[in-house]
Amino acid sequence: MRKGAYIALQPFEGVQDGVLRTLERGLPARFFGVPVRGLKPLPIPEDSYNPSRRQYLSEPFLVSLKLPKGAVKVLGVVDEDLYTPGLNFIFGQARINGIGGVIALARLRPEFWGEARNDSLFLSRALKEAVHELGHSFGLEHCPDPSCVMHFSNTIWDTDRKGTDFCGRCRNILGT
Numbered sequence: 001m002r003k004g005a006y007i008a009l010q011p012f013e014g015v016q017d018g019v020l021r022t023l024e025r026g027l028p029a030r031f032f033g034v035p036v037r038g039l040k041p042l043p044i045p046e047d048s049y050n051p052s053r054r055q056y057l058s059e060p061f062l063v064s065l066k067l068p069k070g071a072v073k074v075l076g077v078v079d080e081d082l083y084t085p086g087l088n089f090i091f092g093q094a095r096i097n098g099i100g101g102v103i104a105l106a107r108l109r110p111e112f113w114g115e116a117r118n119d120s121l122f123l124s125r126a127l128k129e130a131v132h133e134l135g136h137s138f139g140l141e142h143c144p145d146p147s148c149v150m151h152f153s154n155t156i157w158d159t160d161r162k163g164t165d166f167c168g169r170c171r172n173i174l175g176t
Contacts, residue, residue: 004070005034005070005071005072006034006035006036006037006070006071006072007028007031007034007036007037007071007072007074007075007134008036008037008039008067008068008071008073008074008075008100009023009024009027009036009037009038009074009075009077010039010042010065010074010076010077011039011041011042011076012041012042012043012044012061012076012078012079012080013041013042013043014041014078014079014080015041015077015078015105016079018119019079019123019126020077022126022127023036023075023077023130024036024037024038026127026131026164027075027127027130027131027134030131030134030149030165030166031134031138034072037071039068042064042076044056044078044080045061047060048060048061050083054081055080055081055082055083055089056078056080056081057082057083057084058082058083058090058102058104059084061076061078061082062076062094062095062101064076065099065100065102066099067099067100073099073100073134073137073138074099074100075100075101075102075134076100076101076102077102077103077105077130078102078104079105079106080104080105080106081104082102082104082106089104090104091103091104091107091108091153091156092104092130092132094133094134094137095136095137096136096139097137097138097139098137100133100134100137101134101136101137102133103126103129103133107156108126108129108156108159109122110122113156121160124164125156125159125160127164128162128163128164129153129159131149131165131166132149132150135149135150135166135170135174136150138174139174140166140170140173140174143167143170145167145169146158147161147163148162148163148167148169149162149163149164149170150167150170
């Protein structure tokens with residue numbers, strides 16, 4: 001990794017600072033010690049909302065992401081419910097070896113699922129999804145190990161079951 005490189009954290013309007021601080025603290029340890037820098041919030045893309053689904057299409061958020069000078073990756077963070085064609089919802093999305101990805105916070109909150117508010121659980125889920133999407137952008141695919149952060153989360157319980165770190169196999173692929 002080149003000297004001065006960083007991971008850019010790109011919030012969209014409405015994301016709470018506490019989530020961003022958690023990601024700024026938690027991501028470097030999982031990605032070569034590369035620091036994380038927050039950017040100024042972007043507006044929600046106008047063409048992203050689907051009123052019939054009451055959800056936001058993920059693609060306009062991904063298209064909004066730009067890799068700032070010096071950044072190796074960019075992670076978008078949106079406090080909305082995202083979907084992509086063919087899926088009812090997504091926790092996040094990234095392209096393999098792309099410039100970055102985006103995570104959606106809405107369904108990571110326990111209260112979305114009718115449970116009591118639990119900030120610790122919410123922030124843990126946000127970190128897992130951030131690591132997962134950045135893992136894709138660094139070239140990792142889904143992992144068959146259900147405890148690996150790169151395991152596919154079809155449900156929020158899949159996210160809760162996996163850890164915040166890469167398994168040995170995925171760590172070897174990353175070179176960390």
